[in-house]
Amino acid sequence: MADVLLEGRDLKKYYPVTKGLLQRTVGWVRAVDGISFAVERGKTLSLVGESGAGKTTAAKQILLLEKLTSGSIFFEGNDIYKFSSSQLKTMYRPRVQSVQQNPWSSMNPRMRVRDIVAEPLVVNTKKSKDEIRSRVLELLEQVGLSPNQADYYPHEFSGGQRQRIAVARALALNPSLVVLDEPVSALDVSIRAQIMNLLKDLQKQYNLSYLVIAHNLATVRFMSHTVAIMYLGQIVEYGEAEALFERPLHPYTRALISASLLTLPEDQDQEVKQIILSGEMPSPLNPPHGCRFHTRCVEAMDICSKVVPEVKVIGKQRVKCHIYSDPSVQSAISSEHPDSAGRPRADD
Amino acid sequence: MSEILLQIEDLHTSFFTRAGEFKAIDGLSFHVNEGETFGLVGESACGKTVTGLSILRLLPEPAGMIVGGKIILDGTNLVELSKKEMRAYRGKMISMILQDPMTSLNPVYTVGDQIGESVRLHQGLRDDKVEDEVISALRLLRIPAPEMRLRDYPFQMSGGMRQRVVGSIAMSCRPRLLIADEPTTALDATIQAQYIALLKDIQKQTDVAIIFITHDFGVVANICHRVAVMYAGKIVETAATSTIFKAPRHPYTIALIRSVPRLDRKDDRLYSIEGQPPSLLNLPPGCRFAPRCPDVEEVCRKQQPPVVEISDGHSVSCWKVK
Numbered sequence: 192m193a194d195v196l197l198e199g200r201d202l203k204k205y206y207p208v209t210k211g212l213l214q215r216t217v218g219w220v221r222a223v224d225g226i227s228f229a230v231e232r233g234k235t236l237s238l239v240g241e242s243g244a245g246k247t248t249a250a251k252q253i254l255l256l257e258k259l260t261s262g263s264i265f266f267e268g269n270d271i272y273k274f275s276s277s278q279l280k281t282m283y284r285p286r287v288q289s290v291q292q293n294p295w296s297s298m299n300p301r302m303r304v305r306d307i308v309a310e311p312l313v314v315n316t317k318k319s320k321d322e323i324r325s326r327v328l329e330l331l332e333q334v335g336l337s338p339n340q341a342d343y344y345p346h347e348f349s350g351g352q353r354q355r356i357a358v359a360r361a362l363a364l365n366p367s368l369v370v371l372d373e374p375v376s377a378l379d380v381s382i383r384a385q386i387m388n389l390l391k392d393l394q395k396q397y398n399l400s401y402l403v404i405a406h407n408l409a410t411v412r413f414m415s416h417t418v419a420i421m422y423l424g425q426i427v428e429y430g431e432a433e434a435l436f437e438r439p440l441h442p443y444t445r446a447l448i449s450a451s452l453l454t455l456p457e458d459q460d461q462e463v464k465q466i467i468l469s470g471e472m473p474s475p476l477n478p479p480h481g482c483r484f485h486t487r488c489v490e491a492m493d494i495c496s497k498v499v500p501e502v503k504v505i506g507k508q509r510v511k512c513h514i515y516s517d518p519s520v521q522s523a524i525s526s527e528h529p530d531s532a533g534r535p536r537a538d539d
Numbered sequence: 540m541s542e543i544l545l546q547i548e549d550l551h552t553s554f555f556t557r558a559g560e561f562k563a564i565d566g567l568s569f570h571v572n573e574g575e576t577f578g579l580v581g582e583s584a585c586g587k588t589v590t591g592l593s594i595l596r597l598l599p600e601p602a603g604m605i606v607g608g609k610i611i612l613d614g615t616n617l618v619e620l621s622k623k624e625m626r627a628y629r630g631k632m633i634s635m636i637l638q639d640p641m642t643s644l645n646p647v648y649t650v651g652d653q654i655g656e657s658v659r660l661h662q663g664l665r666d667d668k669v670e671d672e673v674i675s676a677l678r679l680l681r682i683p684a685p686e687m688r689l690r691d692y693p694f695q696m697s698g699g700m701r702q703r704v705v706g707s708i709a710m711s712c713r714p715r716l717l718i719a720d721e722p723t724t725a726l727d728a729t730i731q732a733q734y735i736a737l738l739k740d741i742q743k744q745t746d747v748a749i750i751f752i753t754h755d756f757g758v759v760a761n762i763c764h765r766v767a768v769m770y771a772g773k774i775v776e777t778a779a780t781s782t783i784f785k786a787p788r789h790p791y792t793i794a795l796i797r798s799v800p801r802l803d804r805k806d807d808r809l810y811s812i813e814g815q816p817p818s819l820l821n822l823p824p825g826c827r828f829a830p831r832c833p834d835v836e837e838v839c840r841k842q843q844p845p846v847v848e849i850s851d852g853h854s855v856s857c858w859k860v861k
Contacts, residue, residue: 241727241728241729241730242727349815351815379582379583379754380582380754380756380795380798380799381582381794381795381798381811381812382815383798384798384799384800384809384810384811384812385811385812385813387800387809388808388809388811391808406727406728408728408802409757409799409800409801409802410800412800412801412802412805413800413805413806413809433805436802436805446729447728447729448802449732450728450729450731450732451728451757451802452757452802452803465732465736467729467732467733467736468729468732468733469733471697471699471700471730472727487729
């Protein structure tokens with residue numbers, strides 16, 4: 192049995208839309224609408240999707256920056272909404288840390304790196320000044336910065352180095368889970384590789400769990416053990432990373448993969464046919480009936496606009512799509528060779 | 540062989556600040572053929588955007604200036620034109636699409652007004668004719684219901700639609716050269732795929748040449764015919780797109796391609812280039828990549844490598860490549 196660290200069950204977060212002088216609620220933005228997932232100890236779960244899919248909203252609920260509309264979050268088997276505030280302070284918050292997307296805005300420009308990295312220790316522990324100082328230097332070394340840079344200010348560092356500082360700060364309290372919200376998307380290509388390698392090394396070293404929020408699929412494939420593809424507040428496909436990338440089942444996953452695959456010019460006119468979706472993601476204020484993806488789906492059927500698809504389990508994946516409601520289709524896919532399920536292959 | 544539309548020879552562009560001279564572009568030479576897409580690839584601050592601004596002569600003078608070289612468009616050296624003469628080229632012969640459609644449109648004018656502005660200026664049409672041109676520009680970028688949409692304000696449109704409006708403005712006078720500076724970076728993956736397909740289609744219809752500035756090799760593979768890789772103000776390698784991917788020769792190009800995670804296979808570790816690009820204020824005397832290069836030799840640190848054409852259309856600037 193997998194060792195689950197954090198589990199989200201049927202999470203929902205609706206934001207009210209208000210109107211007029213009395214600010215009456217006239218509607219709800221369904222930013223996250225019933226998602227379930229599990230982060231295993233020492234493993235990485237990635238939430239993937241385009242802007243407006245609800246990835247960051249989901250992360251905010253886990254970090255307890257907002258209160259869920261409904262649903263529950265279990266940490267090591269305990270419902271965190273049943274914790275008292277002092278229990279949260281000792282048993283949950285210090286163990287779940289985060290690294291934000293933009294290292295230019297996630298740090299106070301008036302604080303020295305030493306103090307930035309020390310802040311979680313000052314707030315959460317009763318360590319002495321000397322203990323804190325030596326811990327900070329140790330952390331900086333772990334993320335590949337030199338101890339004599341501790342007295343510098345954030346503006347004296349490049350983007351990649353700042354992201355290293357943010358990682359050091361997140362690790363200060365020896366967390367079990369780190370929420371990484373687009374950890375490399377603000378960095379240059381050659382620097383991204385450095386940071387991603389660092390994150391993977393740290394994961395192995397400390398048996399860390401990561402919840403990665405990302406839109407770049409190649410980054411996700413490199414980082415993840417489990418992947419959740421989100422569309423309009425829902426998870427449309429969920430499963431083991433390798434299985435999902437080798438055999439994407441949901442039409443949206445296929446389109447996303449096709450849009451991000453590297454296709455060389457000479458391949459373009461041949462069998463590698465890009466799937467180009469029409470239209471844009473509809474508003475979460477008024478999501479489409481039935482399957483939320485049916486307005487853009489290349490394989491949409493009549494039923495898709497009327498009935499919400501059930502979640503089907505196929506191999507190591509969970510998929511929410513009507514194509515798989517037919518038992519004959521399901522068994523056909525399970526017995527098929529994993530590579531032949533409509534995924535365009537590119538030459539290595 | 541198609542005709543050369545734009546020829547850039549030994550271009551130097553610098554920014555003069557209190558801290559000293561930033562050589563943003565230092566001896567750049569390349570050409571763009573008619574009807575082709577030429578990619579300029581590199582990391583931040585390598586000079587890609589400044590190249591685009593230099594061609595359009597939109598540098599923030601006098602802080603930023605072209606200090607040497609030629610930019611020859613269809614026989615005319617743009618560097619020698621007066622400001623007034625240049626104005627007739629900008630928007631008419633050459634136009635530009637910027638990265639962020641949220642900030643490149645004016646929020647208080649309708650999109651029809653903004654597209655009409657360049658039509659009016661360059662074609663001197665009467666108001667009723669202007670609207671026809673605006674509609675046809677919107678139609679070229681496949682904006683649905685253009686007759687209605689031209690009365691919309693930018694805030695009423697999504698990011699993808701706004702970027703199409705920016706494209707409509709750029710294409711409204713049917714330019715011969717389009718400079719697209721990271722036009723899809725701010726867009727979502729599926730919208731990015733739509734936009735690139737659209738640009739390719741427009742190129743087929745109008746035969747416009749495109750300089751495509753990007754940091755994303757995936758996008759390069761999808762749209763560019765030829766590519767130049769830039770590092771710290773210089774081009775290190777120029778080749779046809781498939782050559783760049785299949786047989787790159789410059790260590791920086793090789794490292795850059797290897798450091799991008801691949802979607803079509805599982806990597807355990809990414810190749811990474813140690814260190815950071817040099818400061819443009821304090822450039823190394825020899826090859827600019829020497830401090831980070833895995834195959835560095837004595838000569839690399841002392842002298843700048845010459846540009847060598849190793850096969851037809853494939854040139855590399857590295858001491859190791861002969």
